[in-house]
Amino acid sequence: MDFKTDFVPLTVQPQEIESKSFDIITEELGAHPFTDRQYPVVQRVIHASADFDLGRSLVFHPQAVEAGIEAIRRGKTIYADVQMVQVGISKPRLDKFGGDVKVYISDADVAAEAKAANLTRAIMATRKAVREQPDGIFVIGNAPTALLELIRLIKIGEAKPSLIIGMPVGFVSAAESKEELAKLIDGDVPFITNIGRKGGSPVSVAAVNALSLMAVEGAEGQ
Numbered sequence: 001m002d003f004k005t006d007f008v009p010l011t012v013q014p015q016e017i018e019s020k021s022f023d024i025i026t027e028e029l030g031a032h033p034f035t036d037r038q039y040p041v042v043q044r045v046i047h048a049s050a051d052f053d054l055g056r057s058l059v060f061h062p063q064a065v066e067a068g069i070e071a072i073r074r075g076k077t078i079y080a081d082v083q084m085v086q087v088g089i090s091k092p093r094l095d096k097f098g099g100d101v102k103v104y105i106s107d108a109d110v111a112a113e114a115k116a117a118n119l120t121r122a123i124m125a126t127r128k129a130v131r132e133q134p135d136g137i138f139v140i141g142n143a144p145t146a147l148l149e150l151i152r153l154i155k156i157g158e159a160k161p162s163l164i165i166g167m168p169v170g171f172v173s174a175a176e177s178k179e180e181l182a183k184l185i186d187g188d189v190p191f192i193t194n195i196g197r198k199g200g201s202p203v204s205v206a207a208v209n210a211l212s213l214m215a216v217e218g219a220e221g222q
Contacts (some may be wrong), residue, residue, distance in 0.1 A: 021047055028052065037065045041192065041210040048206035049198075057195040059182050064163065067190035068211040071137050071162035073219060075099045078137045078208065079129035081122055081146045081168075085139050088205035093212040096219070104128045105143075122146035130159045139165045141204030144173035151180050154189055164191040165207045167199035174199065 025046050034042050038060050046055035061067075075098035080086040086103045094100065104110050104125040114121040122143035129136060130153050138161050140147045147166045153159035166181045168174045178193045192207055 018047070025052075025055075029055065032056065034058070034060075035065075037214075040214060041065065041207050044206040044210040045203045048202045049200075051198065054194060054196075054198045054203065057198070059178075059185070059191075059193050059195060061185060061187075061190040061192070064190040064192050065211065065214070068137070068163040068165075068192075069215045069218065072099060072212050072215040073097050074162075076135070076137050076162050077102055077133050078139055079103070079126075079133070081105060081125065081140045081143045082201060084201040085141050085204055088201065088209075089139075090209050090212055093209075093216050096216060102129070120145045123149045126150050126153070134159045135162050137161065137163045137165075137208075139204050139208055140168055141165075141199060141201035142168055142170075144168045144170060144177040147177040147181060148173065151177075151184070154184070154187075161189055161191075163211075164189065164193075165204050166191060166193045167204045167207070169198060169200035171197060 022043055025043055029046070029052060032042070042055045042058055045058060046052055072094065078089065078099065078101045080101055080103040082105060083103055086101045089101050091101070105121050107125070110121050110124045110128055114124045120143070122145045126146045126149045129138065138150055140150070147168055150159060150161070150164065164181065166178060168177060175197050178195065181191055181193045182195070184191060
């Protein structure tokens with residue numbers, strides 16, 4: 001077969017591709033326990049991962065979606081654990097509200113403090129972010145130690161994030177860190193997480209971008 005002449009794409013328009021993908025997700029996901037406000041986040045997480053089990057494993061604090069939208073509209077800084085999260089977040093939508101995304105894991109002072117304390121750079125980066133804005137938005141897609149440290153700081157009263165998106169991926173402490181976050185379900189710190197080893201930067205980014213899109217659409221409709 002001559003690929004150049006015989007191959008016909010189903011569609012070449014990005015919006016058509018996304019719309020068709022969302023239709024497929026809705027059809028294949030079927031019945032689910034998520035609310036109408038939670039579902040756009042679930043949908044985009046599945047879209048980013050092509051993993052329905054990951055989507056089904058999402059756990060939402062009851063106030064997570066509304067708190068996240070409100071925090072974005074108030075221009076709260078988003079603190080990412082790694083650069084991959086930072087670069088994936090839609091900046092134009094945050095710009096509408098004066099928001100920004102910061103990541104400190106590669107900062108020289110963070111590296112020096114981590115070496116001196118024999119702790120991970122992710123822990124020290126989390127501490128730096130909390131010192132700067134204890135009620136910021138924290139997005140953790142890669143480093144379980146960052147999430148565990150953030151939970152510790154919450155418990156001792158040094159941090160009270162406007163929202164946590166905590167979905168680190170991996171085999172060491174990833175599932176456990178998310179289990180600890182899920183235990184805060186009855187507390188006053190809103191979060192979105194998932195159960196198990198799966199997760200990662202792309203799905204954490206997808207959750208943020210779903211919320212920022214809802215923030216913009218809601219603001220434009222007012």
